[in-house]
Amino acid sequence: MWEAAGAKLAERWAAVSVPALVFWLAGLLAWTRSRGGFHALKVPADWLAKQSVPAQITIVLIALLGVSASGVIIERLTTPVLRLLEGWYWPCFLKPLRHKLVERRKTKVEERLRRYQELSPAVAAGTASPEERTEHGSLTMLQRRSPSPAPDMPTRIGNTLRAAETRPVDKYGLDVVSVWPHLWLLLPDTARKEIATARVSLDASVAACIWGVLFVLFAPLTLWAVPAGLGVAVVGVVAWVPSRAEVYADLLEAGFDLYRRTLYEQLRWPTPCNPREERAQGQELTRYLVRGSDSTTPAWGSDR
Structure with a gap:
């Protein structure tokens, strides 16, 4: 038991503290650079000795606790x-920008949808060129990253995650926010591990952006901290976070x-027989989980 607990604790410490340790070591490097080189470390090393x-x-121990504490704060x-x-939660003065970005994304989605509809007949008939099939596939993936009925978030990251939240409603009538805690408890260990790993990876990419922005604070020590920190933050926002958000969104969906069938069975709710019925049943099930019900239907038999 103690070995397992120790392994988990070490794993948790590494996940939180390693990025913090890298950050502070980079800060130490900036400090030594401002003092003329690594020989500046001789004075504190001699004092410690x-x-x-x-x-x-x-x-x-105090230094390690400080590193760990900073990692926990960023987490x-x-x-x-x-x-x-x-x-979400943009300041009020950014509302015009948010509205403009949302409208811009809606326009792009409409253009992609028109082009997708133009290419679909030829792709379905097998007469499309290789370039048209490639474009059709790319448009299909882009449609998956757009929430229904239209984009309502100003960023790619937001629309990717919103699409994963709205698609179960469109397909099954199940509201993700209301149903997910119940479904999570019913997932097999393999599925939960994959989803949890994807979420940890997403959070780690966000943390990298935060560390990058904070690294700019070392600019008084050395000016290269500004491009280095902002570079990490920009790469994180443009590449790391969106790509990992897509993986997490796909696994969530x-x-x-x-x-979802396991959810119906565990709640003793009638299993839908077709997609149309499933959408209506999913809406009823969502309302039941949110508000409860005093209805006499559905009837729960003793064998269920």
Whole structure:
């Protein structure tokens, strides 16, 4: 038991503290650069060497605790920062920009949909050129990243995650926010592990953006901290976070696609017989989970 607990604790510490340790080591590098090179480390190293062994151990532990604490703080900030990257909770003065970005994305989606409809007959008939089939496939993937009925978030990240939340409603009548906690408890360990890993990866990419922005604070020590920090933040926002959000969104939707029947069975709710009935049943099930019901239907038999 202690070995398992120790392994989990070490794994957790590494996940939180390693990025923080990299950040502070980079900050130390910036400090040494501002002092003329690595020989600047000789003074604090000599001072530490003169301390007693207990004092040295205490100083090292305090430094490690400080690194871990900064990692925990950044970890707590990942969710609100992700909300900002999605397009939620923008300040009031950015509302005009948010509205403009949403309208721009709606226009792009409409153009893609028209082009998709133009290419679909030829692709279905097998007469499309290789270039047209490639374009049709790309448009299909782009449509998957757009929430229904139209984009309502100003960023690519926000629309990707919103699409994963709205698609189960469109297909099955199941509201993700209301149903997901119940479905999560019914997922097999393999599925939960994959989804949890994807979420951790998404949060780690958001944390990298935060660390990059914070690294700019070392600019008084060395000016290269500005391009380095902003470069990491920009790459994170443009590439890392969107790509990992897509993986997480796909797995979230797959959870509903594959295991929603288990939800019906565990709640003793009648299993839908066709897609149209399933959408209506899903809406009823969502309302039941949110508000409860005093209706006499559906009837739960003793064998269910």
